[in-house]
Amino acid sequence: MSRLFIVGIGGTGSRVIKAFTMLLAAGVKANSPYEVVPLIIDPHSENKDLQRTERLLEKYEKVRNTLGDHEGFFSTKILRLSTIAESVQTQAGTTYRFELTDMERPFKNYIGYSSLEYPDKLMADFLFSGKSINQRSQSIDLIDLNMNIGFVGNPHIGSVVLNQFKESEEYKLLTNHFGEDDRLLIISSIFGGTGAAGFPIVLKNIREGNSASNSALLQNAKVGAITLLPYFKVMEEENSPIRQSDFIAKTKSALMYYKHNITGEKRLNAMYYLSDNKSTTPIANDPGQQGQQNDAHFIEFVAALGILDFMNMDDRSLKTEHGRAVNPVYKHFGIKSDERSVEFVHLDEDTVKEVYEPMLSLALTEKYLKEELHHAVDSQVWSTEDTGGHLLKRAFFEQKHSFFNELSAFLEDYKQWFEEMAKNDRAFAPFLLDRQTAIANVVKGQSATKKKLFRHVEIGYDDFNDQLNAASRNLPFHSAEHKFVKVFSEAMADMVKKYYLLRQVN
Structure with a gap:
């Protein structure tokens, strides 16, 4: 089966991979089957966005591995590098990140500052001048900054440190197990430090096939990139090296570099540019000491749609010769109207x-x-009757560390993801998932009803139970876990088709 390798760089890369994992959990699939291999590059190992994404991927993996091959929720396989390189005796690739080394040392050690001649030291001081704050909130020179909190919005520092990427065991596993039908997608922001620095380095090494046994294949691989331009604002902090006023200047500078060295050289088969200037409420200015946790954002969801679009592109449109794309494609995303709070009715019909x-x-x-569930588990056919040789009784939902508990934890993250997007700026708020909202009114702005005698009434959980009971008779099931997911996938899809068809707003 073809694989899509997704390299997410920095906090933005992690958050986009998180959004894409949510789509896969819901059963969204590419037109052709793919296995997905997500990889995160982030020197800031304590980045909470990185950690949240890793935990989410682990939950997804546990649920998917229990189910095996199937249709519906969690049907796409997400793999670690170590899984596709089982024959290789190495500890690399057992997590979802590239393990960067020596990140505890200051930046000046990377350039051999102490051994430089006096004129060269002056040049280094000039190139890497500026101030940052350390973990004790003391102002320090960037050249003395430890790299374990990232590059604090300084891609010129990141481009030096991330050169070790090509020496990592994870990079060697990726490149040596990259197949002819596989694709690679790089996700990064352009206005910070880690993403802006990492994207060109990853692309350069892939196209040149550095350290790879199949360098010729990599040279003509199908490679895309999703680049996020400024889409949020940060609070101004006097001692912080991250300044909102620098975002546009850094973006212009990076775009100029891309024009001459990436897009201008046709290094990419597909390039997605995403941005949003609607944000008015700044988020906390955190260079890294507090862990950098941002609420999920609509643009990250849009970037996840870009991943799906890249997967669906025809092979003929991604042809590469001698390391150059034959017909490079450049894409953006738009909404029907400039709404501060976006819903599905504002998105394209496709x-x-x-x-x-x-x-x-x-x-x-x-x-x-x-x-x-607690009302239905002892009374409904889908749970109490032995349809397909697997019974779903109360014990299935009460076992500690069980499949159901792992699934429930993932669904809680799914709900929180929507809640974070709904309160962000710009908001994405298509669903009302609070416990006060009736099940018939989950889709914002419309009500799910059925005809009863001479009137329409809102549907309720009795209607859901009827649909679940009907789905439980759709054999076969190969395990209790498979029965549970298949029944709910089919029943909920049928409920959407019957009662929740999206009504377009003029």
């Missing part, structure tokens, strides 16, 4: 067709399990 039904189906599943 986008709605791809993701609305599965995303709503998983949201309805989360709400049902929280509000109705």
